[in-house]
Amino acid sequence: MSFNLKDYNEKVKNYIGVNVWWDIQTASIPVGLMKETLSSVGLNPDLIDRSSNKVAFKRAGKALTRIRHENATHATMSRPIADKPNTVVIGIVSETVEKNDETLDYQVQTTARLDKETGKISVEGKHGDAMLTKYRHFKRVVTGDDIRGLLKFIIEQSCGGCALRRHGGIYFVPKIKVGLVAKLEELVSKLDCGSLTIFRVSDASTERQVAWQSVEDEIIKKIDRITFAVGNIEKREPAIKRQSDRLDKVQNMLEYYVELCDTETVAQSITAKLQAAEKLISDKIAEIQKNTKE
Secondary structure, three states: OOOOHHHHHHOOOEEEEEEEEEEEEEOOEEEHHHHHHHHHHHOOHHHHHOOHHHHHHHHHHHHHOOEEEEEEEEEEEEEEEEEOOEEEEEEEEEEEOOOOOOEEEEEEEEEEEEEEEOOEEEEEEHHHHHHHHHHHHHEEEEEEEHHHHHHHHHHHHHOEEEEEOOOOOEEEHHHHHHHHHHHHHHHHHHOOOOEEEEHHHHHHHOHHHHHHHHHHHHHHHHHHHHHHHHHHHOOOHHHHHHHHHHHHHHHHHHHHHHHHHHOOOOOOOHHHHHHHHHHHHHHHHHHHHHHOOO
């Protein structure tokens, strides 16, 4: 008997949130169409825009890659050469395997340079026309990577989602944000670029415990990132205040999930990390203000 997810979700009337995951295929969607689709499902069209010159340039190089399979003797690959403040340089390299001689030979077939500011590229070698065509293409379209990044951003930043796995992939989202998740599901469906799955999490003690564990892990990661960022700020008080705002959001997220998961105690490590981060921010602001006056 096959499992029907829609029937299951309809039967789970009392739930604390949903688990969400997605499978996005290779996509090439015009930016204008992407913005229209975002608007049609009630999302901000400014959430996505044209790729930067650098991103489009690197994607163009990668699109020329031809991976060598186990029994093949040739491959074409895009290799980074330089990434400077104003210029990016990549090479399109041909790899040849001579099995009889047991040798491996590399040859640079194309060298491409991008001026980051103007967006102009210059190409020398075999793949000149193809590189220019691909670059123009990737400036005009949204790819599967863009869509995956957009979903991840909204789930984490707007839905308060917490990864159930260390490297993401499946997220728990509280019930209060299920409406926004439904918009993402509709977006993926309209774009016809894959699937987004929503699985209701029942209001049971074991399910709340699993959700709380993911929340603890996510909050610790957020605090660690904030602490690292603050430690690397030397002179910019506005930058410190932005990190302070992020820490406030983490605190609000913690308080919300404590109530949602009906947990009695917060791990001492989280409390200690929050206090340490608050002190670090306070000390850093005082230090910057003192140095400014001097």
